[in-house]
Structure formats: C-alpha cells, structure tokens
Amino acid sequence: MEQNKIAINHLETGNQSKQHIELAIKALEKQIPKDVVRERAAIKTCPVCDSVVNKNYCQNCGQKLNY
Numbered sequence: 001m002e003q004n005k006i007a008i009n010h011l012e013t014g015n016q017s018k019q020h021i022e023l024a025i026k027a028l029e030k031q032i033p034k035d036v037v038r039e040r041a042a043i044k045t046c047p048v049c050d051s052v053v054n055k056n057y058c059q060n061c062g063q064k065l066n067y
C-alpha cells in the first residue's frame with residue numbers, strides 16, 4: 001500500500017511539473033506586448049481573452065499590451 005502511495009505521488013508531481021512549465025511558458029509569452037484590439041474608439045479588448053482593457057496590460061489574464 002505504501003509503495004502505491006509513493007508511486008501516485010510521483011505521478012502527481014510529474015503532472016504538476018509539466019503544468020508549471022506550461023504556465024511559465026504562457027507567462028513568458030504574456031511579457032511580449034501585443035496590440036490591443038480596437039473595436040470602437042472608446043472600447044479596447046485583450047487579444048488573448050477578449051476582456052475590455054483600459055491599461056497597458058490585461059487585468060483579466062495579465063497580457064501586456066501596446067495600449
């Protein structure tokens with residue numbers, strides 16, 4: 001039983017590491033500014049998540065923007 005628990009812990013750690021790497025890559029990609037989507041003069045939206053943005057970064061997903 002104890003060995004099974006250890007094996008499961010190793011599996012979960014492996015998955016978490018992969019997720020952490022993917023999150024880290026996504027976080028790095030968000031450091032590259034992207035142009036905001038200009039639907040109307042007063043409303044600009046995030047190109048990543050379509051949230052309305054009014055700053056040089058997306059408050060929803062953290063994407064940096066060329067606002």
Ligand SMILES: [Zn+2]
Pocket residue numbers: 046047048049050051058059060061062063
């Ligand atoms: Zn966003």
